[in-house]
Structures are given as C-alpha cells and as structure tokens.
Amino acid sequence: MDNNNNTNNNPNNTDKRGFASMDAEKQREIASKGGKAAHEKGTAHEFTSAEATEAGKKGGQARSANANTEPE
Numbered sequence: 001m002d003n004n005n006n007t008n009n010n011p012n013n014t015d016k017r018g019f020a021s022m023d024a025e026k027q028r029e030i031a032s033k034g035g036k037a038a039h040e041k042g043t044a045h046e047f048t049s050a051e052a053t054e055a056g057k058k059g060g061q062a063r064s065a066n067a068n069t070e071p072e
Contacts, residue, residue, distance in 0.1 A: 019027060038044035047055070 019030070035044065
C-alpha cells in the first residue's frame with residue numbers, strides 16, 4: 001500500500017493544509033504578529049496617502065474589469 005499523505009490516496013486531493021486549514025481568527029492572529037514584527041524590525045512598508053489612493057484605484061479597476069466574468 002502506498003503511504004502518501006493524500007486522503008484516500010487521491011493524488012488530486014485539494015484538502016486545505018497549513019495556513020489555509022486554520023480558522024480565520026487564528027490566521028489573523030498569526031498575520032498580526034508578522035506585521036508587528038516587521039514594523040519593529042523596520043522592514044514593513046508604510047503606504048503614503050498617495051500610494052494608498054493609487055492602490056485603491058487599481059483594486060477598483062480590477063474589480064470592475066472582472067465584474068462580468070465572475071459567477072454569482
């Protein structure tokens with residue numbers, strides 16, 4: 001018997017693993033710790049107001065472009 005870690009020996013298994021398998025609260029907790037550590041270390045990116053505005057515009061444009069292609 002092949003002893004791989006896929007459920008029912010299905011090589012196309014799409015079960016969530018690692019970070020994706022955690023509940024949303026646990027993910028937020030870990031991400032928050034990473035963000036705080038990056039700021040303390042001085043390696044975190046801090047958006048200027050202009051950068052944040054531009055990022056918001058790009059997100060809105062991308063969302064609008066995909067509005068007709070996404071299933072509801």
